[in-house]
Amino acid sequence: MFLLSFSPTLAEIAAHSGYDYVVVDMEHGHGGIPKKALDLGPQGIMFPMIESRKDATKAVSYCRFPPEGIRGSAHTVVRASKYGIDEGYLGNYADELLIMCQVESAEGVKKADEIAAVDGVDCVQMGPLDLSASLGYLWDPGHKKVREMMRRAEKAVLTSDPEKGGAYLSGFAMPHDGPAAIRERGYNMVAGTVDIGLFRNAAVEDVRRFKMGLVNESDGEDSLDNGKDVDDEKYWSE
Known part of the structure; x- marks a missing residue:
């Protein structure tokens, strides 16, 4: 589930309902936590509109402390380290954080194989709506040309071997492309709904x-x- 409402109550209900994961959407949702997301201690973070190896490398660098990256350090007092109580935080924080890069433009599709191969990128998330917009089919995400670009990106990610540093494939179920269909195509993670949509x-x-x-x-x-x-x-x- 994607959570746009920024409601702690709905997030808790989603967790108790049996969803495997919930993405707190700060791109389109109402909430915002500038520069604090990782210090709060999420199990993963998703970067929108990644279009190249350079973009993906930069995204990973935001999640790593120096010298591996440029993340600011306050690990002795933030929630992610249990406010400094977790003495092993620095030794395992990188392994326990899922880094997802969204491919949601025609340019991103062209470089999907390079993005998936970047060290530290755990998962490539397809963004069908933004992809359809970048191709000129905002009102028709099921258009043949959009589907062709989706398949191209999917194949590029699926040919990368996660066991050898490649990335897993993640995406959204759509009315024209249901969860069973995308699972059959090899998706490892499937987002099937949005809290706002359910409530609406x-x-x-x-x-x-x-x-x-x-x-x-x-x-x-x-x-x-x-x-x-x-x-x-x-x-x-x-």
Whole structure:
């Protein structure tokens, strides 16, 4: 799940619901944590719009302390190290952080093999909507040319061997390209929904059902059974 609402409550519900991972989206979502994300202690971080080996290398450098990178150090007091209580943090922080680079433009697709091969890049995340926009098909992410570019990038990542320093493949399930389909093509991680989308759909449906109930009542139809809405149990369980 991608979490755009920046709601701790929804994040906690998602965790208890059984999702394998939740991405807190600070690119399109409402929240923002400039320069503090890694110090909070996430298990992974995703960089948007990576288009070259240089971009990917720079992204990795932001996640590594000197001399391997340029990440600022306050490891003795930040949450990531349990505020300094975790004495082994510096020895294992790099191994325990998942670094994901998004390929979501035509230029990025051309360099997908180079991006996947950068040391430290654990996963390449495909971005179908931005890719469709870069190709001129913002309103049609399922267009044949967009699908062709997606397949090209997928193959480039899949031919990189994670056991030899290559990256895994990750992506979004879409209405025209469901989770089963992309899993069959070799995706290792699949994002299937967005919290805002789930709530939007539930809210719209809730209003629709409420209005339909008013219409039925005005028509004189009895929708009650011994004082209880016949659909009450289903309603509250959703």
